[in-house]
Amino acid sequence: MTNSWTDIKNTDLAIVMGGNAAEAHPCGFKWVTEAKAKRGAKLIVVDPRFTRTASVADYYAPIRPGSDIAFLMGVINWCIANGKVQWEYVKNYTNASFLVKEGFGWSDGLFNGYDAEKRVYDTADWDYQLGEDGFALTDPTLSDPRCVWALLKDHVAIYTPDFVENTCGTPKDRFLKICEMIGECAAPDRVMTSMYALGWTQHSKGAQNIRGMAMLQLILGNIGLRGGGVNALRGHSNIQGLTDLGLMSNLIPGYLNIPVDKEVDFETYMSTRGNAPLRPNQTSYWQNYRKFIVSFLKAMWGDAATAENDWAYHYLPKLDVPSYDILRTFEMMAKGEVNLYFCQGFNPLLSFPNRAKLTEALSKLKLLVVMDPLQTETAHFWENHGVFNDVDPAAIQTEVLELPTTCFAEDEGALVNSGRWLQWHWAGATPPGQARRDCWIMANIFLRLRDLYRVEGGKFPDPILNLTWDYADPYEPSPEELAKEMNGRALAPLYDATDPTKLVLDAGKQLKNFSQLKDDGSTMCGCWIFSGCWTEEGNMMARRDNTDPDDTGAYLNWAFAWPLNRRILYNRASADIHGKAWDPTRKLIEWDGAKWAGYDVPDIGVTSKPEDVMPFIMTNEGVGKLFARKGLKDGPFPTHMEPFESPIDNPLNAAIRGNPVARVFPDDLAQMATSAEFPLVGTSYRLTEHFHYWTKHNKVNAALQPEFFVEISEELAAEKGIAKGGQVRIWSKRGQIWAKAVVTKRIKPMICAGKTVHVVGMPIHWGFMGAAQKGFGPNSLTPFVGDANIETPEFKAFLCNIEPVEKGPLA
């Protein structure tokens, strides 16, 4: 989230699209309720189903799964055509005026430089025209045909209301009404917030869905303001922390990158990470990358990381592929290329696509270790549960170890919420039986492993032998120790940059925040963005002061928000070019002539002059990017793409299937269907009564939503002869499942490209373990393909078929 949960109460208009906040985030959704009740805010929901969020919305419109880009580009087109643009904001705080290279272009649904063979774009021309000074050329009048604004206008021109209606299935009048409601928020004193979740990410073009909304919010001038922003509602209580800490194959903590093969040494690695500003005076905060990575390497290897050995850079693994994401890993596993899989806090058998392939993959492992508080389906993938897990245990040779872990309530530590708040919590219960903290398990494995390396040596034991492990109890590092390590500390006395005689921080002391980080090895920091969470003043995450001056929703003394306890990112943009709040009633920070001050921690140097330094300090440009330069693999602007399995052809180019640059493994492509074979659109989602695959182990939750079902329209039910509450079989090209039928008016057939499109909605919460009735999940059916940029599987739009069954396997 750019903003925080509590800030949503400041909005005038909440649009929930690509999410179902009331259903999946009921506690956070309270702030929408607050905004509605106290500010008279409106709520728009755009979703294939009339959801629980829609039940309290002011306006609802249906949309075909996987057509969000067309909708969003349609809204942008309408806003531009109708002058609903926050011009001052767009001109000053976005790259609208930047001139783009002549080579960039788009036609027939594709950008320039497409290589169909390799499924990649050549992005060389997706860049600005640079002047001789190295800065990007701009045209503040926005009249140059190569300026971003002109290109954007051209790009979105095809997304007319008719196009939207035809592609998204959204009735034109509903679409236009929503455009009008959104358009009102172009006024400087009207702010819209966007709330999305997996409904946007779980597509083969998920990143572009979100880009679409980010662009719209920039055009409306809604980023950086109270009640605005682009807000990703994170699913797990700590999934934000997971990404922050880089628990992905290609990341290290604080959104730093794991080196790739060709980055053979530290300076090569750093050569593409200079992040020189593309406009004069701009902050371009990533210029500090060297400080972050050096401090991280010092945290990892301490004294073994020296200037002479490039801070032990060569200890880091080097990627030979862009990433070992889950899809690639299971692809490898299915090919027998993985021997041992450590599965910690995940239940891939239910949460990754194409379950048949997953079972096949797990069956080829030599050893599977599952660390989980619950008996997961993954840990029991080899067990026969009739039709619910139809495997032959005798044919599976994988050895499975289940290591029972504590659950969150039995553990101390911080959870990072969607609003980037690190909230410390204390253990509320004693772990049952032999359950152990994950840290204990990892530490014990590590220490045994280190002993083996010590005794037996190995190809390259240094990263293991030299790993900093200075915990009071090496067998169980405490949450406090780990948190302090994340925050970082001085390894040598730190002196003031302007007055070298003035001691700022003595060696061994906790850093105040990441502004104190050095690239000379005198500081260590496990995760730079968390720096400030545990300072010499103590545990900032454990703060529980809920005072909130003037009810801004900031709550600066409650827990700690990264970065620097900032509650709203880009908050500089809440003020105009001269530093005055766009809306005096929504003041956040203002320029008082000498410095920035207000209700939040300024997202800009406190003495940075307002006319000089632009708000978007993390970009090289200093402004928000309507044109994404080289950031995304699938285009600098979002362009409409169909899901890989779609009921209609891509209206821009029938030859394009799915995202043209998404990675697809050959076997998986062969398992993708056409609408001729599978006429119905399947989509997956969560229910309030359950949390993923956990709460089905709880009797209360199980009683409140006991059994797997799918939702279909009355029209489809009539067509197929399906009765309410009857059993149905649903199948795709990859598998089949059985469910109870919930026949509802909340799903209506849509007309897209002249075809009637029926949607089958499938909640995800059932499996063959736990207290609820045995059931299935949509992942038995979904295709094995992910987003082109980050490989999030396409769970939200796929093809399937349905039929009633006389006597199904369900209870």
Place this chain on the structure above:
Amino acid sequence: MTTRAPEPTTAAANPPVQPMEVNLLPSDVVRASAMPNLPAPDRQLTKVAKLIDVSKCIGCKACQSACIEWNDTQPELGVNVGVYENPHDLTPDMFTLMRFTEYENPQTGDFEWLIRKDGCMHCEDPGCLKACPAPGAIVQYSNGIVDFIHENCIGCGYCVTGCPFDIPRVSKVDHKSYKCTLCSDRVAVGQGPACAKACPTQCISFGPKDEMLAHAEDRIADLKARGYENAGIYDPQGVGGTHVIYVLHHADQPSLYAGLPDDPQISPLVQGWKGPAKTVGLAALGLAAAGAVLHGLLSRPNRVQPEDEMQAQALVNGGAEDRA
């Protein structure tokens, strides 16, 4: 030292850690089933109400799970029958239930998903209490809470018959009747009901009834501003008002909300049964018995006369029959 619990209101914060004296006492009972001559209480507690703002409800069932947890009930694992209601009805183990209604509004052409939390309405004039034959099994406190005192319950189900809202459920296990207590045990120590505490959107609030009504008026103004011309409060006067009140978008048609009674009242049949019938019936029986006794005392019994015996003898011995 303990302090007396404060007047109850929606529990916005956690309760104090130190024990508190209970603020809802047997002496606060103003009405009890089958106990017509209850002594008048020495004080009047503030009338409370739980306000359920249907327009804010997202149907998340947090209220249901909080209710299960607090009351430590164990609703059984059911199945899906094609609807979102689970369990499918109120049960002795499920005192509150989200009921979902799909409604196509003919005026606006819009589809609406009406979600209502069902449960005891805590009537000012409770039909269950009126119908209950067991002394003290159903009580009403001066703050308006209607509570079942299970040790007095005999499991006859008369409360089911008396209730205008179809709320009480008699357990097959212990044969006692169960329903929402309005968390009288929590209210007694200054806490709001568990459901109100758990409700993420504050659709459920709890406090003095006049405050709740005032809050409801605010909500109605908001709803009217959003085009719900018929938004209003559901506080049915047919049962003397209730201590669970709704804000409805369509207050003109309560029955849209999964059959919420449009004009609930204690059935005249129940009124008759528990009113005149009781008096008349007992009087009739008493009079009849007394009449019989008096007649017995005052009149001459019908005795068989010796002549009758002779006649019988004669008949049996022959001849007599010709004379008769």
Place this chain on the structure above:
Amino acid sequence: MTRDYSEAGDHLISTRPVLVSRYRWFTRANHWIIAATTILLMLSGLAFFHPALFGLTALFGGGQMARWLHPFLGLVLALGYLLIFIQLVARNLPRRDDVVWVKHFRDVMDQNEEKLPTLGKYNAGQKFVFWAMAGLILLLLGSGIAIWQEYFPDLVTIPDRRIAVLVHAAAAVLMGLVFILHVYAAIWTRGTLRAMTRGSVTGGWAWRHHRKWLREVAGRNRGKPAK
């Protein structure tokens, strides 16, 4: 052999003095079961009917027990009465004499026996009790099952349940009245009780109250050796 006014088993036990068998042991036992269940039902029912009488549940071991027992007693009563009904219905069909008897009800009370018609085994009053009981028990049974929470909670709708409770209460009160009438009549008419205790009545009683019945029984007895 005519049998217009008597049951097949009715016979003279002795002729000197005349003793007539009126009820067999089975009938008497059944009667007393019915009587006992009726009393228990009334006691428990009244406890539920009026708060002032709730204390009667103590006789049954408390409210829960009384609530549990009451419907089963009702079933016993209904079954017992069904047997009685089958057995006695033929002699309880209305006859012309009954109209005359009813018209002379004052004379019944004033014991002007000579003004009354001679009767078979039952007079109109007894027949009234018989039929009233039959009807009321049927009503009580039907309405009782409709409100039998433990086994038939969902048999009828709640609105129908409200009718049922009212019917049940009204029928019970009426049955109480009939019961009082029946008991009092049996006591007031001396010599009656022994019909249900010993099973026999004296010849004089039979002559006085049910002469046609006595004649028929005596006629049937003729030629048999007196005991």
